[in-house]
Amino acid sequence: MQFAKRSEGINSSFIRDILNLTKNKDIISFAGGLPNPGLFPTDEFASAAENILKDPKLSKEALQYGQSAGYRPLIEIIAKSYKTKDNLDIDPDLILITNGSQQGLDLISKIFINEKDRVLLEGPTYLAALQSMQFYRPEFYSVQLEKDGPKKESLNSAPKDSRLFYCIPNFQNPSGISWSNEKRKLVADFAASQDILLVEDDPYGEIRFEGGRPLPLKTFYEKTVMLGSFSKILAPGLRLGWIIAPNKEFFEKLLLAKQAADLHTSQFTQMIAAKFYENFNSQAHIEKISQVYKKQKDALVSALREHLPDFHFNDIQGGMFIWGSFPEDVDTLSLLDFAVKEGVAYVPGIAFFAKDFQKHNFARLNFSNSQKEDIVLGVKRLRKAYEKYKEQR
């Protein structure tokens, strides 16, 4: 069968294939990006669902067709949250609710990217962002990262006709890097000088272990689209995220794309999230997640330092991932076979690089979905796999 050109050359997701491997219960998986399900606010959601479905008026609202922009009370909760966390005034009329921030990426790409348009990404970047944008057939340029954000030289070498820069400035996936305010200013100035759209994705920003929250790119540059998600702070199964458009024209285009894509996001799950914010202490909940994840992260960092000294990485201040490298001659894709045989999994770094800039010796390790004992055991297995890999090379 002959398919559309845009669907050629899209690869099956690495993560998906790896997750299939890790369904085997004996495998300790650092591979996925799954939140710790023990922290899902299930009792609070049960109470919210009951309040909604047992109320004749609310239940009809929850189960009927809704507005394409989203459930208004939830939109207003999101707008307010930016005032609290970033002292930003966000116009609720520029917020569109999406099925996770993944859909935000798809809709933005749909209305903004023509075939062969230049798109800037961090190298490495979120692999499902690559996948999502690939359908619109842009040409990628990877902006290399250093400890505090994009490398200036790499940014300045970017093609001059670039259309947008997709980035995750807080606890980036996969690298865990958080951009300094100086780097944010640098990127904003760069974008302004070339009239580039910035797409600022921030699914992890609130999962902070230490340090203060840096300024959003939006503070420095108006032509910024912001993407947000409830997947890491509430639960992914609700499939709730949002886009903040830079202006009304952009919002209207997004709204039409959203209607065409699926009419609107479930009113029911939106109302559950809204009730959670109205009736429970969301800030305390987020702090609890951050505390638990910090312990899980500390366990992984210690175990790696103790058992796997060949794996080089920087400690992180938040998020869900440790990213690091083995010596240059190690191929983490080949190493993975050994790891799975030993009962441990991770994602090979290659999955996070666009074609123009690839590294073969990196790996991403998730800690949010493993208990401390498993983390230590998993790292020991990885050590064993690494030794066998080196022997058999």
Add this chain to the structure above:
Amino acid sequence: MQFAKRSEGINSSFIRDILNLTKNKDIISFAGGLPNPGLFPTDEFASAAENILKDPKLSKEALQYGQSAGYRPLIEIIAKSYKTKDNLDIDPDLILITNGSQQGLDLISKIFINEKDRVLLEGPTYLAALQSMQFYRPEFYSVQLEKDGPKKESLNSAPKDSRLFYCIPNFQNPSGISWSNEKRKLVADFAASQDILLVEDDPYGEIRFEGGRPLPLKTFYEKTVMLGSFSKILAPGLRLGWIIAPNKEFFEKLLLAKQAADLHTSQFTQMIAAKFYENFNSQAHIEKISQVYKKQKDALVSALREHLPDFHFNDIQGGMFIWGSFPEDVDTLSLLDFAVKEGVAYVPGIAFFAKDFQKHNFARLNFSNSQKEDIVLGVKRLRKAYEKYKEQR
């Protein structure tokens, strides 16, 4: 700001603008395509939500990331339903869960339609299908309809290089037409002769007032994609539909497009739907909906015959819409202004036609979301609006 070419020329949805008008509570609206919210199984959903969220294992499954294909028990329920209603053997591995069948349309278009590809539609057709496909910039050809389905001559005049035919053979939106088995065979033979993909959308097929269920196009022709929806038989707010791919290759392409679009559909809403089917009598529920809608339809048909004899239409055997025409010199878009002033709304027929085949004197009237007394009052108002329109012309 400069947007992608594909987002140019997409019009704001007529229906959306009209629905905005009808938020005014004094307006009796025949405009939307909303199910009767009094029939939503809210108690059953409340019980399902409680079962899921109060169970430690189920709640984690509901709230965590899930499989892109969908929640397996729901997929199997869908496969079985085709055995029951159509005696069709559907391979569950070819079923993908979507956010309503609207997303099915978007994903199919994404993987299958190149710019300038020829796409066949019924004339008239579902307006959000037009909107969804327009993003992929095909050229539409409208296959004209008669009482029992596509006109043979119109089908035979279709361009020979057509790629797909999108159709709604059961109680079509907007026309209410149900294709005879002869017409289904005709279209299947036509598609086979030109190797066209058939996309068979069936959101209304189970809302049947009388007569027997005709054979799905799939029975006659393998290269058929089937689209289904829980919006009309359970509730739109769950945002649940499905695609049945014609083969594994097609399914894999769809799966990648789904991952890129939003990773997966909410596990929580999928599990609620599955529990509904497991624990309650879905067949009795669907029969109840059909009975109520038949009464609402009968009320509209009688009122139109009594009060608005200039409006010509065919009675229907199922679905949610009456479609008809005023005399040729009436423009239903202009008439709408008069109608809204009198306190009644409908959708002008023009919204349902692609550019190549347009009619100005048609209107679609929905009856599922209005009570009997309102239906009669609404038609009386429409009569008054029609009289004023004729006077002022």
